[in-house]
Amino acid sequence: MRIALAGIVHETNTYCGSPTTYDDFYTYRGPKMLETSGQESDLGGAVDACQGLGVDIVPILYASTQPSGTIERDAYEAFKSEILTGLSEVGDVDGCVLLLHGAVVVSGLPDLEADLAREVRALLGDIPIAASFDLHGNVTQAMADQLNGVFACRQYPHIDLHTQAHAAVEHVHDMAQRGELASCEVIRLPLLLPTTTTFEGIGEVVLQRLRKLEADAGCVNLSWFHGFPYTDIPHAGSFVVMTSFANTLDAARSAASKFARELWDQREAFVPESLDGPAAIQRAQAATSYPVVIHETSDNCGGGTPGDGTHLLRAMLAAGLGGDACFSFLVDPEVASEAHSAGVGSQITVALGGKTDDLHGDPLMIEGYVKALHDGRLTMQHMFKGAPLNIGPMARLVVDGMDIVVASRRSQTFDREPFLAVGIDVMKYKYVALKSSNHFRAGFQHLASQIVTADTPGLTTHNIGIFPRQQTARPLWPMDPRATFPENLEHSEETR
Ligand SMILES: [Zn+2]
Structure with a gap:
């Protein structure tokens, strides 16, 4: 056959x-x-x-x-x-x-x-x-x-x-x-x-x-x-x-x-809860066991976003989480390239992320220590197990004590590989941040003491009602509460 x-x-x-x-x-x-x-x-x-x-x-x-x-x-x-x-x-x-x-x-x-x-x-x-x-x-x-x-x-x-x-x-x-x-x-x-x-x-x-x-x-x-x-x-x-x-x-x-x-x-x-960056961090800080995984659902490359959003990272730096936190990763090929040029052990001053559009936050001005570099060629270990994933040149930067990973090609974080590649053991941190809506769960649910969803402004926000619609047939729930169950099915239910 x-x-x-x-x-x-x-x-x-x-x-x-x-x-x-x-x-x-x-x-x-x-x-x-x-x-x-x-x-x-x-x-x-x-x-x-x-x-x-x-x-x-x-x-x-x-x-x-x-x-x-x-x-x-x-x-x-x-x-x-x-x-x-x-x-x-x-x-x-x-x-x-x-x-x-x-x-x-x-x-x-x-x-x-x-x-x-x-x-x-x-x-x-x-x-x-x-x-x-x-x-x-x-x-x-x-x-x-x-x-x-x-x-x-x-x-x-x-x-x-x-x-x-x-x-x-x-x-x-x-x-x-x-x-x-x-x-x-x-x-x-x-x-x-x-x-x-x-x-x-x-x-x-x-x-x-x-x-x-x-x-x-x-x-x-x-x-x-x-x-x-x-x-x-x-x-x-x-x-x-x-x-x-x-x-x-x-x-x-x-x-x-x-x-x-x-x-x-x-x-x-x-209908999910929607916490902004500071509220998500506050929720994570109330935890008593670790690591808490904070996922920025609204900047999920797996739904078409740029992956360079700075809202959650900005809030984490402002909260002073320092060495208790790690974040992998933001997509910023310019910063990754600069870190690779500067080399491990050097200090770089860069504008990180926020370069694709206005929605996902402004660039973050940071001074970072280049702790580790990687070519970004990974093999997936949970979802798509065994498949190659190339997120391009990566850099682990230390900013105010916090480990921040930068990659060059768009992808969400599916599992621990983008952390491990640059020497980060997530089990040693209280707060582990990443960008993904749900696929990350395959690689993290069994490790996390708790999962907190950060719904910052982004193209994959939980607030699905905010997007303008010229083509979509209406009414459509939840934007239109008057939307009803299809009539032809009501009928078929009655006749059975
Ligand atoms: Zn899907």
């Missing part, structure tokens, strides 16, 4: 000032894609699944980049063309697995996934096609109509991207063997959710319920897309998607609408 693998993955924050270009993407082409075997990523999971099933992998193209602004049309058209040309040149395949995100916006095209799925379907015809997704996707029925399987990751942190891609491959394999195609249906809730972890609290409760309803229905998959709120497109929201063969269709529809209703009814529980 031959299964083709292809994907375009991006999380588009339409509020970012600059567009995302072709050159911003990294790519795996053809056989190079197989080198991701063993990595806990979507592509790695798909490759391993094919190899485990004894399937011949037909690798086409995988293109991805850090979350950022709207993708330029030419960039998408080039990647799409490469995928379609690749698929048309490899001869007959028995199935195809697409590795997608769900929240990609291209200039003039608010739903990349629907466009790509439609073209792939038109080319390949009536064969099994399924896709894996990030739970932050904003998905449409137009896309689901082209697919025979939708598999969103379930955990946030996304520690299961590889297992969901694995499941997508197994499902395609199963369909090809039995000669029957499953179908997918999407329920959109007029609801924007702030970024919510599934490791605890309401996110964990709702996920457990999803698993139970899916098991009871006996369908192929029930996916909950939290949705991505930092985007102004018509179909932004939160979504339930079911994948089912004909024999479980009624049960799957019933489970999906029941889950949608329960999610809707619990929406108030998703």
Whole structure:
């Protein structure tokens, strides 16, 4: 059996000032894609699944980049063309697995996934096609109509991207063997959710319920897309998607609408607390055991922010946390370069961070001692375990006794590696600060005595109601309290 693998993955924050270009993407082409075997990523999971099933992998193209602004049309058209040309040149395949995100916006095209799925379907015809997704996707029925399987990751942190891609491959394999195609249906809730972890609290409760309803229905998959709120497109929201063969269709529809209703009814529980920098530090200082991890959720490169915001760091320096605190990391290639030029043991005076826009804070004028340097080539140890991460030249600066790490390329902090690279053992500090919304939990939750969320001004703030919306369908909760549960589902609930 031959299964083709292809994907375009991006999380588009339409509020970012600059567009995302072709050159911003990294790519795996053809056989190079197989080198991701063993990595806990979507592509790695798909490759391993094919190899485990004894399937011949037909690798086409995988293109991805850090979350950022709207993708330029030419960039998408080039990647799409490469995928379609690749698929048309490899001869007959028995199935195809697409590795997608769900929240990609291209200039003039608010739903990349629907466009790509439609073209792939038109080319390949009536064969099994399924896709894996990030739970932050904003998905449409137009896309689901082209697919025979939708598999969103379930955990946030996304520690299961590889297992969901694995499941997508197994499902395609199963369909090809039995000669029957499953179908997918999407329920959109007029609801924007702030970024919510599934490791605890309401996110964990709702996920457990999803698993139970899916098991009871006996369908192929029930996916909950939290949705991505930092985007102004018509179909932004939160979504339930079911994948089912004909024999479980009624049960799957019933489970999906029941889950949608329960999610809707619990929406108030998703409204998070929002502490500014000084309030977050005050909360951390009330702790009696350590380390306390303070995460600046609002400057999360993983949601499209610059990563050079200074709000939390400024508050930490003002609070005089000194040697009790460390921060890794701010993205500032200029400062990292200056530290590398000056060398370990030297003293530099620089303007740190705050260089991308006005929202994330002004540059901080600091005098720092260059304690350690690193090339920034890391291997991820928790989420995306085994995958390489290159955050460019790094420097550990000591400012007023506090250890501050600077890197050169945008990324959130996923695990301890950006600390360890420059010799920082987080267990020796009272306060460990980083920039990430929830992925860091995979690498820190088991270490932290407490996690405190700092919601400073930033493009990934919990205050999702502040973003202007020209495109998004209204009403939409929580901005519009009059938003109601979809009428067609009310009806289907009554008739069951
Ligand atoms: Zn995500």
